[in-house]
Amino acid sequence: MPKEFKIAKGVKDWYGEDAILRNEIKDTLRRVFERYGYNPIETPMIERSETIKFKGGQEIKKEIFTLKDQGRRELALRFDQTLPLARFVASNKDVKFPFKRYVIGEVFRDGPTQPEQGRYRVFTQCDVDILGVKDMIAEAELLALAADVFKELGLGNIIIKINNRKLLDGILDYAGVPSSKKIKTIIILDKMDKIGIEGVKKEIKSLLPKNTVDKLISAITKAKNNDGTYKKLTEIISSKNSKQGLNEIKQLLDYSNGLKFVEFDPSLARGLDYYTGTTIEVFLKDRSVVRSAVLAGGRFDNMIGTFSGGKQEIPAVGFSFGLERIAMILKDIKKDIKSSNTELYLIPINTAKECLKIARSLRNQGLNIDMELKGKRMGQAITYAVSLGIPYVGIIGEDELKEDSITIKNLKTREQKKIRINNVYKYLKAK
């Protein structure tokens, strides 16, 4: 095959059961998002390059795909859904707050790919965000939403870990981490899950003096072993800001007391610099399926306002569901993934013209019907239906036509039965 007809590097075609599963996940996300009062928006995949490069470190900037139009304008493909949201709010003065929107769409990163982790250069981010609410009630609603999403996906057995950036900041202050090194420290702490506490210690040592590292690790360990009274934590933190962080955690736990699986974890870091308060990560309880977080998000009260001219703070909190990640997990654990949406495959025996009409009338009843179009013989036609994963074939010959019937064969059990056309819908849906 000539090289030019290969797929590009780092991207993927989705078809068969993968494509059907992706649609099912997107449908579930949309359904739950809309139940929680979020409405859809779609922003374009192409933005002005200045918009996309406005925030984010050098690392992420290297991964931005840039392009030019015929007018030599500098453009870029979006690499997340948050910058476009900020640009949307800044350029639409009729947005009403609270603004609750969801978006499901592709983003682009010119970086290393890890197919076994569901990481590609083009991937789908499904974001929900609430803009304009400072109170922890926004977080509480999002935690309930996350619980419902995973329940409806069949992944109900989760732990939601929460922390607060202000509180973590107080712990860093206590340990003596200078402001200039806080973000780098947080990025290392965020790896706790992957490299363990010893790995974290080792990495931080290249950044901070030994006594600071020791104080930091012991403070985090102390904070983690809290007995529900937060006594140890209150001894550590001192600034007004960090106390505010602790209050927010308490408030959020209070709002969420119906959700058993919400857990305060003062070591939770999230390696992004724009979080200002709550940080959230969701894990499957059974870590053997996937070790790292299946969902992550948090509060970013400064970013949207900066885009809107900085005159006004626009508090914001939200989540980003990674479609490829969720699909990979579900494919791993689900046993009944469909490889075709078709319910019945009609095989006409010299009755093609009549069969077209019968197919249409069954389709108009709401059944997914395919039919043999190439004049294949019965055996071949059945082999084809089996290879696509269609559960039933329906044979329509002269006899069936006379009797207004279809001979329906279950391709799993091989059971065969002549069914009146009027009863086909009921027969298939009863299965």
Add this chain to the structure above:
Amino acid sequence: MPKEFKIAKGVKDWYGEDAILRNEIKDTLRRVFERYGYNPIETPMIERSETIKFKGGQEIKKEIFTLKDQGRRELALRFDQTLPLARFVASNKDVKFPFKRYVIGEVFRDGPTQPEQGRYRVFTQCDVDILGVKDMIAEAELLALAADVFKELGLGNIIIKINNRKLLDGILDYAGVPSSKKIKTIIILDKMDKIGIEGVKKEIKSLLPKNTVDKLISAITKAKNNDGTYKKLTEIISSKNSKQGLNEIKQLLDYSNGLKFVEFDPSLARGLDYYTGTTIEVFLKDRSVVRSAVLAGGRFDNMIGTFSGGKQEIPAVGFSFGLERIAMILKDIKKDIKSSNTELYLIPINTAKECLKIARSLRNQGLNIDMELKGKRMGQAITYAVSLGIPYVGIIGEDELKEDSITIKNLKTREQKKIRINNVYKYLKAK
């Protein structure tokens, strides 16, 4: 507002009723596509530049957005869904024929935009194609599908015009149009709808000698005035190929005799060079809504095979629905477009914590519920719900809590009623 926070040129944000309408249209298309036995595929928006530039004239090549990755590989954004389909089939040897797939996704063109025509630089093409079937039964199935799509969109009053490229070729031969000028002639004929027969005549005169133009126009007029016997046409055409084209038309009309609105139009041209047989255009009967075609497609038996090494012909026929176009038409004629998916907006009066729980239980019943999160006063909260287009608000104060009830107010009729929480679902769904 600084320039960098503006949207890029030629693209658009979709939100409010636009975004909801787009989702509804996509859902309808998917539903009908799946009823006809099409399964989804998703190919990446980024392809190798050689793939995207393999077919298509200079005009379209100018409109391709190109980019490079960090490895200096030449990439391009797809400008249609057909080239990626050809690449997909060429690079996936396990594709089973007939291969019936649908795809709904964005394509990119760096060309002039016409927002009033629904034409943007990033737009959504919804394609259905059947690969591997030479018989007109494939076309017949597609025409029935088109009829069902428009019926379910509420645009059932349509005319489907069909023609055949082989037949048109025979007419061009009869008029004496040289092979080298056939495609250019067809591109001008395709404008008949826009510029009328006089406009077409004028344009063709710059391409062909006067006697050829006269013969061509009179042949097309003759062919159009056919009395159902195709007698006039048979007198004009002479090659085996064009007779085959006429036979295909007859066959397709025979297969489609249940569809009243299918009409043979020998002047139908379709200005694309890759069509080899049937060409199809769908129009609304009421041309005051939109003059030009709402759907177009046809048969392209040579293209896919070329990609797959050219050893084997892979017949193909399909359609492309333009999402922006359909949305524009529906927005114009529909009166009941929702601007929010939310069914009920809860307003807690000092009951936020309890309200969160009530909201979640209503959501778990399948209702789309939003709630007041900013501590707004009643009046303000109602104004907000009205501005979003939410039909009901539900007030939850101490009294309502005691009685397990919600005071539900219809924001249109201003009717207000206290409803037991258990009955809220029934109450709202009965409306």
